Amino acid sequence: MRVSRALLALILVVVALMLQVSVLARLQLPGAVPDLLLLTVLGLALVYGHVGGCLTGFAAGLLADLAPPADHAVGRYALVLCVIGYAAGLTKPETGQHRSATVPMLVVAAGAVTSTLLYAGVGALVGDTAARGVGLTDLLVTATIYDLLLAPFAVPLVMSLARRLESDPLAGDGGSGASGGGDTAVRWLGGGGGGPRGRTPRRTRYGKAARLGARRPTLLGRSARNRAGRIKGVKRL
Missing domain, CATH: 1.10.1760.20 (Arp2/3 complex 21 kDa subunit ARPC3)
Incomplete structure (x- = not known):
C-alpha cells in the first residue's frame, strides 16, 4: 500500500x-x-x-x-x-x-x-x-x-x-497517448497522415510524373513536325 x-x-x-x-x-x-x-x-x-x-x-x-x-x-x-x-x-x-x-x-x-x-x-x-x-x-x-x-x-x-487518491497510470492521458501513438504508427506504416512520408510526397511524385507525361506529347509533337517539314522539304527539293 x-x-x-x-x-x-x-x-x-x-x-x-x-x-x-x-x-x-x-x-x-x-x-x-x-x-x-x-x-x-x-x-x-x-x-x-x-x-x-x-x-x-x-x-x-x-x-x-x-x-x-x-x-x-x-x-x-x-x-x-x-x-x-x-x-x-x-x-x-x-x-x-x-x-x-x-x-x-x-x-x-x-x-x-x-x-x-x-x-x-x-x-x-x-x-x-x-x-x-x-x-x-x-x-x-x-x-x-x-x-x-x-x-x-x-x-x-x-x-x-x-x-x-487512486491514480491509474494506464487510464486517462496515458491511454489516449498510447492510442494516438498507435494511430501514428499505423499512419506511418500505411502512408497516411501529414508526415514526411505521407501522401504529400506521393502526390508530388505523381504530379511530377503527370507534368513529365504532359510534356512528352509536346516534345514528340515538335519532333514529328520537324520531321514532317524535313520530309516535305526534301520532296520539294
Whole structure:
C-alpha cells in the first residue's frame, strides 16, 4: 500500500472505531452493535482490492482488540477482519468500480454474517466464553439488519474518499497517448497522415510524373513536325 493509502485507511479506521465505541455502543440497541469498523474495512477493500483489504482489516481488528473496553482475546477480531477484508477485495472488478450498488450491499450482508460466525468460531477455539450468553441467531439477524441500514451512509463515503487518491497510470492521458501513438504508427506504416512520408510526397511524385507525361506529347509533337517539314522539304527539293 502507498503512504497516502495507509494514512487515509488509518484515519478512517480510527474515526470509525471512536464513533463505534463512543456513540454506537451506547445506543443500547437490542442484539448486536452496528459495526461501523467492519463497514469501513469493506469500503476500503472494495477500492483497494484483496491485498489492501487484508492489511486494512488486520490493522483495524488489532486496534479494536486493543481499544478499551475490549473483553476478548487480543488478535481475535484482527483475524476476522483480515479474512473479511481479503474476501471483500476479491469482488473488486477489473475496471476498478462497481456499476451498481447491488454487489456492495451483498458484500456488506455477507460480511456481517461471516464476521459474526467467524468471531464466534474463533472464540470457541481460543476458549473465550464472554459471548456465550448471547444467542447466535439474534446476533446474526440484528448485526445484518444494523449493518445494512448503516451501509448506505458509510460505505459510499469511504469508497469516494479512497477513490480520490487512486491514480491509474494506464487510464486517462496515458491511454489516449498510447492510442494516438498507435494511430501514428499505423499512419506511418500505411502512408497516411501529414508526415514526411505521407501522401504529400506521393502526390508530388505523381504530379511530377503527370507534368513529365504532359510534356512528352509536346516534345514528340515538335519532333514529328520537324520531321514532317524535313520530309516535305526534301520532296520539294
